[in-house]
Amino acid sequence: MRPCEMLRDSCRADWDAATDHAFCRALAAGTLPRDRMAWYLGQDYLFIEEFVRLLAAAVAHAPSLADGLPAARFLGLIAGPENDYFQRSFEALELTPAERAPAPSAPAAGFMALMARARRSGRYEQMIAVLLVAEWSYLSWGERHAGYDPALPFWFAEWIDLHSGPGFAGVVAYLQEQMDGAWPGLDAQAAAEAAAMFREAVALERAFFDAAWAGGDSAARAAAMTETE
Numbered sequence: 001m002r003p004c005e006m007l008r009d010s011c012r013a014d015w016d017a018a019t020d021h022a023f024c025r026a027l028a029a030g031t032l033p034r035d036r037m038a039w040y041l042g043q044d045y046l047f048i049e050e051f052v053r054l055l056a057a058a059v060a061h062a063p064s065l066a067d068g069l070p071a072a073r074f075l076g077l078i079a080g081p082e083n084d085y086f087q088r089s090f091e092a093l094e095l096t097p098a099e100r101a102p103a104p105s106a107p108a109a110g111f112m113a114l115m116a117r118a119r120r121s122g123r124y125e126q127m128i129a130v131l132l133v134a135e136w137s138y139l140s141w142g143e144r145h146a147g148y149d150p151a152l153p154f155w156f157a158e159w160i161d162l163h164s165g166p167g168f169a170g171v172v173a174y175l176q177e178q179m180d181g182a183w184p185g186l187d188a189q190a191a192a193e194a195a196a197m198f199r200e201a202v203a204l205e206r207a208f209f210d211a212a213w214a215g216g217d218s219a220a221r222a223a224a225m226t227e228t229e
């Protein structure tokens with residue numbers, strides 16, 4: 001079995017929950033309420049900020065130019081078309097300034113901390129482990145919903161487009177190859193650390209969708225109000 005498959009299978013319950021989530025099913029069906037999508041986009045834009053730093057670090061730590069170039073090209077896609085998608089969706093859904101720049105939720109803060117740890121570790125395999133989870137898990141749900149109704153509003157349709165199709169599948173195949181290539185050269189401790197990062201990232205993907213589906217801050221506020229009653 002490939003190392004990347006072994007890693008995925010080591011946290012299968014979280015993986016399956018993150019890649020076939022009610023949030024994504026509602027998004028693809030066009031039934032996701034505006035407030036949940038707005039919350040998700042605001043939180044995910046925080047994620048993107050740290051993700052770009054992590055991806056740039058992976059380019060810097062790639063063992064060769066050939067290993068780094070696909071990540072560099074992907075960085076251009078995030079900085080260009082994906083960033084444009086966020087800006088157009090913010091406008092179309094009329095996100096308020098507070099919705100555009102929210103306080104990080106627990107899963108977003110957890111993800112940002114994990115990505116910063118992977119970046120600062122200086123360890124290529126840790127950077128790849130987190131990037132691989134982020135893109136592979138999104139390809140897995142994106143491909144499920146690639147045959148969406150063409151009448152879907154762009155803020156749903158383009159989020160699926162960005163996470164499906166041969167181009168994005170190529171990014172995931174590249175990240176899988178980087179992980180598989182690094183794996184045999186790791187000692188037991190380095191392998192355990194990279195595996196722990198992979199599993200933590202999968203758990204955070206699941207928690208991120210759980211929070212978005214639960215209504216984000218409004219659910220957290222309601223829970224807090226109930227506690228204080």
Ligand SMILES: Cc1ncc(CN)c(N)n1
Binds near residue numbers: 044047111138205208
């Ligand atoms: C939380 C999260 N994980 C992954 C992706 C995929 N780029 C994302 N946008 N946000």
